[in-house]
Amino acid sequence: xxxxxxxxxxxxxxxxxxxxxxxxxxxxxxxxxxxxxxxxxxxxxxxxxxxxxxxxxxxxxxxxxxxxxxxxxxxxxxxxxxxxxxxxxxxxxxxxxxxxxxxxxxxxxxxxxxxxxxxxxxxxxxxxxxxxxxxxxxxxxxx
Numbered sequence: 595x596x597x598x599x600x601x602x603x604x605x606x607x608x609x610x611x612x613x614x615x616x617x618x619x620x621x622x623x624x625x626x627x628x629x630x631x632x633x634x635x636x637x638x639x640x641x642x643x644x645x646x647x648x649x650x651x652x653x654x655x656x657x658x659x660x661x662x663x664x665x666x667x668x669x670x671x672x673x674x675x676x677x678x679x680x681x682x683x684x685x686x687x688x689x690x691x692x693x694x695x696x697x698x699x700x701x702x703x704x705x706x707x708x709x710x711x712x713x714x715x716x717x718x719x720x721x722x723x724x725x726x727x728x729x730x731x732x733x734x735x736x737x
Contacts, residue, residue, distance in 0.1 A: 639678035648726035
């Protein structure tokens with residue numbers, strides 16, 4: 595059962611990489627300048643780090659009535675983002691060539707679907723971050 599769950603998580607993460615690869619390579623064509631894994635790992639880690647720092651700031655404010663200053667929050671965010679970038683890069687590095695070869699074989703309809711998936715992930719991450727920031731402001735004003 596655990597192997598089945600981990601297999602689906604791995605397929606989901608590879609699909610997420612492929613979705614961002616479709617956007618990065620299909621629209622921006624970054625492979626002419628640098629390896630796309632650099633951009634994709636950065637985007638994925640940033641989409642996780644921004645809501646995560648909002649959660650941390652909100653939890654500190656709710657549980658400890660302690661407001662983390664913006665400078666400290668920025669440093670924490672950079673540390674979290676760097677750690678997530680390192681983990682993401684080293685997770686995708688062994689498999690990125692296989693995922694990118696799939697790009698050459700897939701149909702245009704499949705690429706459009708994966709591109710829409712990447713845009714949906716970006717919108718969801720931004721929505722969660724905005725929602726958490728709004729909760730933070732509501733709690734901050736009530737102090």
